[in-house]
Amino acid sequence: MSAVVFARHAMTPAERLRDAGWVAFVGLILGIPLVGLTTVDVGGRLGVETRFGLLAAAVAAVFAGRLLLRWAIDQARNRKQERDRASTATAADRAHGAQRVVNVLGWVALGASIALPILFSDNRYVVDTATTVLIYVMLGWGLNVVVGLAGLLDLGYVAFYAVGAYSYALLSTQFGWSFWEALPVSGAMAATFGILLGYPILRLRGDYLAIVTLGFGEIIRIILVNWTEFSGGPNGISSIPRPSFFGLDFTRSAPEGSQTFAGFFGLEFSPMHRLIFLYYLILVLALLTHAFVSRLRKLPVGRAWEALREDEIACQAMGMNTTNIKLSAFAIGAMLGGFAGVFFAARQGFISPESFVFTESAIILAIVVLGGMGSQMGVVLAATLLVLIPEFGRNFAEYRMLLFGLAMVLIMVWRPGGLLAHREPTVRLNALDKTAATQEAAR
Amino acid sequence: MMLKMEGVHAHYGHIHALRGIDVEVQVGEIVTLIGANGAGKSTLMMSLFGNPKASAGRIVFDGEDITRVHTHEIARRGIALVPEGRRIFPRMTVIENLQMGTAHADPANYAADTARVFAMFPILEERQTQRAGTLSGGEQQMLAIGRALMSRPKLLLLDEPSLGLAPIYIRKIFQIVRELNRDHGMTILLVEQNANQALRVADRGYVLQHGEITLAGTGAELLASPEVRAAYLEGGHA
Numbered sequence: 001m002s003a004v005v006f007a008r009h010a011m012t013p014a015e016r017l018r019d020a021g022w023v024a025f026v027g028l029i030l031g032i033p034l035v036g037l038t039t040v041d042v043g044g045r046l047g048v049e050t051r052f053g054l055l056a057a058a059v060a061a062v063f064a065g066r067l068l069l070r071w072a073i074d075q076a077r078n079r080k081q082e083r084d085r086a087s088t089a090t091a092a093d094r095a096h097g098a099q100r101v102v103n104v105l106g107w108v109a110l111g112a113s114i115a116l117p118i119l120f121s122d123n124r125y126v127v128d129t130a131t132t133v134l135i136y137v138m139l140g141w142g143l144n145v146v147v148g149l150a151g152l153l154d155l156g157y158v159a160f161y162a163v164g165a166y167s168y169a170l171l172s173t174q175f176g177w178s179f180w181e182a183l184p185v186s187g188a189m190a191a192t193f194g195i196l197l198g199y200p201i202l203r204l205r206g207d208y209l210a211i212v213t214l215g216f217g218e219i220i221r222i223i224l225v226n227w228t229e230f231s232g233g234p235n236g237i238s239s240i241p242r243p244s245f246f247g248l249d250f251t252r253s254a255p256e257g258s259q260t261f262a263g264f265f266g267l268e269f270s271p272m273h274r275l276i277f278l279y280y281l282i283l284v285l286a287l288l289t290h291a292f293v294s295r296l297r298k299l300p301v302g303r304a305w306e307a308l309r310e311d312e313i314a315c316q317a318m319g320m321n322t323t324n325i326k327l328s329a330f331a332i333g334a335m336l337g338g339f340a341g342v343f344f345a346a347r348q349g350f351i352s353p354e355s356f357v358f359t360e361s362a363i364i365l366a367i368v369v370l371g372g373m374g375s376q377m378g379v380v381l382a383a384t385l386l387v388l389i390p391e392f393g394r395n396f397a398e399y400r401m402l403l404f405g406l407a408m409v410l411i412m413v414w415r416p417g418g419l420l421a422h423r424e425p426t427v428r429l430n431a432l433d434k435t436a437a438t439q440e441a442a443r
Numbered sequence: 444m445m446l447k448m449e450g451v452h453a454h455y456g457h458i459h460a461l462r463g464i465d466v467e468v469q470v471g472e473i474v475t476l477i478g479a480n481g482a483g484k485s486t487l488m489m490s491l492f493g494n495p496k497a498s499a500g501r502i503v504f505d506g507e508d509i510t511r512v513h514t515h516e517i518a519r520r521g522i523a524l525v526p527e528g529r530r531i532f533p534r535m536t537v538i539e540n541l542q543m544g545t546a547h548a549d550p551a552n553y554a555a556d557t558a559r560v561f562a563m564f565p566i567l568e569e570r571q572t573q574r575a576g577t578l579s580g581g582e583q584q585m586l587a588i589g590r591a592l593m594s595r596p597k598l599l600l601l602d603e604p605s606l607g608l609a610p611i612y613i614r615k616i617f618q619i620v621r622e623l624n625r626d627h628g629m630t631i632l633l634v635e636q637n638a639n640q641a642l643r644v645a646d647r648g649y650v651l652q653h654g655e656i657t658l659a660g661t662g663a664e665l666l667a668s669p670e671v672r673a674a675y676l677e678g679g680h681a
Contacts, residue, residue, distance in 0.1 A: 300546065303535075307543045310532035316494060317526055319518025319547040319594065425536045425572060 011074065020066040027062035031055050098422050102377050109380060113283055117276040127275045131347065133387045134282040135340055140367040140379035141289045142336030147365065148374035149302065150329035151309025153210040156217025157364050159197075160190045160334040162224065162356035164341025169237040169351055170230075179243035183342050190338025191331040193220075198330035202323055205312070217361055224353040236352025242274065243281060243346045250274035278347050285343060289336050290376060296332070298426045305329050306374070370411050372418025381419045385411075444503070445470045445598055445630050446491075451500035453490040460486040462654040463500065468598065468632055473624050475633040475641040475662070477675060478651035484634045485527050487651065488602050491632075492524055493517050505597060519547045523596035527603045527634075529587040533576030537567055540575050540586055544593030552595065560589040563619070581612030588619065599623065601633045605640065613637065617644050638675035642666045650675075 011019070036055040040047050113130070120126040139161060146154045167186035171177040177185075201212045224231045231237065242250060248261040252269050261277075262269040296302040304325045307315050315322050345351050367386055371378025389407050393400030411419065446468040453461040460483045468474045478484050490497050493514040502510045509517055518524070523544075532540050541560060545553055561568035564585045570578060575586055584604055591599060601620065605613040617640050623629040624644075635641035642648050642662040650658035650671060658670060665671050 303539065303543060304546065306535060307532050310534055311530045313494075313526055314530040314532065315543075316514045317492065317518060317524035317530075318543050318590070319515050320543075321513075321515040423534055423574075426539060 011070070016067060016070060019070060020063050023066040024059050024063035028055070028059050031058050099424055102420060102422070106377050106380075109377075110287075117279050121272060121276065124272065124275060127272070127279050129387065129391055131275070131279045131282055133384050134279070134286050135344060135347075136364065136367060136383040136387055137380050138282065138286040138289050138340045138343075139337060139364045140371065140383050141286070141293055141376065142333050142340065143364050143368050144333075144371075144374060144376070144379055145293060145296075145305070145336065146329050146333035147368050149297065149309060150305040150326065151373075152326060152329060153206065153213070154330075154333070155210045155214040155358075155361055155365065156197075156220075157213075157333070157337055158356045158358070158361040159217040159220035160193060160337035161341040161344065161360065162220055162353075163190045163193045163334075164338030165345040165351050165355070166224065166231060166237070166341075167338070168342040168345045169240045172241045173237060173239065179241070179342070179346050183339065186342045187335045187338045190341065191335035194330040194332075194334025195327050197334075198327045202326055214358070214361075217356075217358060221353050221356050224356070232352075234352060234354075236350060236354070237345075238350040240345050240349050240351065242349060243278070245277055250277060278343075282343050282347075285339060289339070293336075294376065301325070301328060303426060309374075366408060370408065370418055372415075372421040374423055375418065375420040378418050378420035382411075444468075445472075445505060446632070447501075447503045448487075448491070449501045449503070451487075451490060451497045451502060453486055453495050454498050455486065455495060460654050461490060461497075464651075464654075464656060466649055466656070468630060470630055471624070471628055472646045473620065473631045473633060473644055475635055475645035475648040476651055477635055477638040477641055477648060477665075477671075479674070480636070482651045483654040484651055485602055486654075488524065488527075488600055488632075488634055491517075491522070491600065515547075518594070521595075521597035522600060523591035523594050523598070524600045525584075525587045525591045525602060525604060527606065529580075529583045531575045531578075531583050531586050531590070533574065535575055536572050537575050537578070537586060538571040540590050541567075541593050544590035546594075548594045556593050556595065560592055563592075563622075564589050581608050581615065584608060584612065584616060585619070588616075592623075597630065599629050599631045601631060603634055603636060605635065605637045613640065617641075620644055638671065639666070642671075 032055065035058050036050060036052055038049050038051055040049045113134075116130055117127050139157070142160075143154065143157045146152050146157070164186045167189045168177075168179070168182045171182040171185065172179070197213065197216050201209055204212060225234055227233070228235075244250070245261050248259055248264050250261050250271075250273050252260070252262075254260040254263065260269070261267075261273055267273070297306075304315070304320050305328075307318070307320065308322060308325050308329075312322055315325070344355070348355075363386060367379055367382040370386070371380070371382035385407065386404070389404050390400050393403045396403055415421065444467065446466070448464050448466040451461055451464040452459070464483075464487060466474070466476070466487070476484050476487065486495075489495065491502060493509070493512060497510050500510070501508060504517075504520060504522060507520070509520065512520070532543060535543070538557075541557060542553075545556065548556070561571075566582055567586060567589055570582065575583065578586060588601070588604070604616045604620070608616065620631060620633060621644050624631055633641055633645065642665050645662040647659070647661050648665045649656050650665065658665065658668065660668065666676075
């Protein structure tokens with residue numbers, strides 16, 4: 001019985017030839033006017049010339065191409081069927097193996113990211129681009145809490161990035177706060193905005209939630225554009241102080257009574273010092289974010305986020321306070337976005353509402369979705385791809401966004417669940433007792 | 444008295460779904476609610492849970508008025524719901540699902556409760572690291588029941604546990620209901636379309652029609668009642 005069903009999928013050679021023949025025939029019909037006939041200028045008059053040789057070559061190419069395509073599709077389908085037929089036990093093993101690969105990948109990525117500025121210590125472009133990648137990784141991890149774990153579709157995430165950036169910019173330029181003083185305050189500020197946004201939309205979900213968050217992102221941006229006395233309006237805020245290394249500035253000459261980084265360590269001044277310092281700073285911030293989120297995921301609050309993503313009604317029936325779960329997800333996601341914003345402002349030295357447009361939200365969301373919702377390593381991969389593709393695409397000038405879009409489409413076709421769709425369980429068999437212990441400790 | 448609903452009304456938007464419900468559940472009883480689609484059975488369950496809140500009337504659980512209490516608070520007071528359609532967390536593993544059931548329970552009981560649920564449903568122990576969404580319907584229903592039991596509830600609400608299951612699992616689910624009540628002393632409120640089976644396991648039953656209780660009695664009385672027979676039993680199930 002199954003053989004009969006199966007025969008429908010596998011084509012015989014005769015069928016393949018017939019299939020390719022039909023396609024070639026269609027190609028021939030279309031090809032006669034398109035390829036076979038062409039107009040030429042015959043002494044001021046329009047004449048028709050036939051190109052049947054070229055037409056024959058084109059039809060042959062279509063025929064061969066169709067045969068190959070069909071064959072490739074069948075191969076891919078067979079392989080998929082085989083994979084599907086594998087038992088659930090091996091599926092679990094494979095998932096375990098995949099997780100191990102991801103873990104190794106993670107350590108390699110960490111090693112590479114630590115070594116990168118040492119290897120490229122005089123290449124400003126590489127260090128700058130890598131810093132941008134890390135900002136997006138951090139933003140992706142922050143949004144991952146809201147979208148990937150808690151399942152709340154947020155299209156206005158850039159608002160929290162902006163709140164963080166403007167908080168630092170204003171605190172430092174108006175009140176002379178240093179980077180390190182402003183960092184926690186700006187994070188708290190962003191978290192407050194997260195809760196402010198969270199409250200009115202507790203009852204919304206899915207599309208409606210997405211629309212309101214989109215609106216929220218725009219509200220923040222429009223306020224920043226129009227409230228000139230407060231935010232400098234479209235002119236933005238400039239001369240934002242750069243972070244210092246434990247009080248040592250990255251300048252050529254220090255003001256009275258303080259030292260420069262280069263002077264203190266007896267190095268020759270180089271503008272690269274600051275770039276490399278900024279790179280390591282965002283690397284540390286990103287790693288702290290990662291450690292923080294990974295830890296939360298294993299605590300009751302993290303599991304509650306995931307349960308909320310899976311089924312809100314069931315959560316309520318389990319006695320979970322969905323209000324608090326949602327607000328905590330918004331607040332923590334916003335706080336992480338705020339931290340990234342502070343770093344962004346400190347790195348750029350200048351911010352304006354231009355940097356916080358909807359496209360940014362869309363890119364961060366794309367990073368989370370392409371990476372595989374809830375997957376930390378997936379975010380790293382997707383952020384790297386989405387920042388590097390437009391960079392590599394610079395040679396293609398105006399076509400680079402086309403390339404960018406094509407890459408996104410291809411990823412979604414190839415891996416609909418995201419690059420790393422596998423979800424790592426928070427409990428392992430041998431770790432059961434330990435989990436019970438951490439649960440206890442967490443309460 | 445475990446649970447008492449007095450003249451409870453509930454609305455879904457403009458729909459007046461419950462029109463003055465009086466239901467009582469005594470400690471240690473299995474009480475079943477039967478009724479056709481859209482009679483208000485699930486609404487009754489959900490309004491017990493404060494979602495939607497009762498617009499009139501009173502709900503008393505374990506001597507306390509819970510009519511205005513928040514949904515998550517109600518669960519904490521000892522009511523566990525096995526929702527209609529199971530509603531397990533599909534992307535989480537079996538063991539994680541069980542853990543979610545303990546969201547408000549004493550963590551000291553976690554190991555013992557897991558062992559108890561595994562003893563009741565050995566298949567869950569075998570599958571504990573598997574994603575819950577990959578379980579069969581019957582296994583998912585067992586997981587949903589196991590998850591509800593993790594919080595050591597005083598009252599277990601089962602909303603159509605036999606819905607969409609294979610006959611062998613339906614029998615199994617009703618057997619579990621009976622065992623939970625007999626061996627563990629669990630008080631159970633069971634909502635079912637499968638009137639025949641439900642009335643057989645139940646001590647008492649209510650028939651719900653258009654948001655009102657039209658009949659009440661012991662399981663045996665309702666099974667024998669001509670109205671129930673005509674409306675719910677004859678023509679297939681018996």
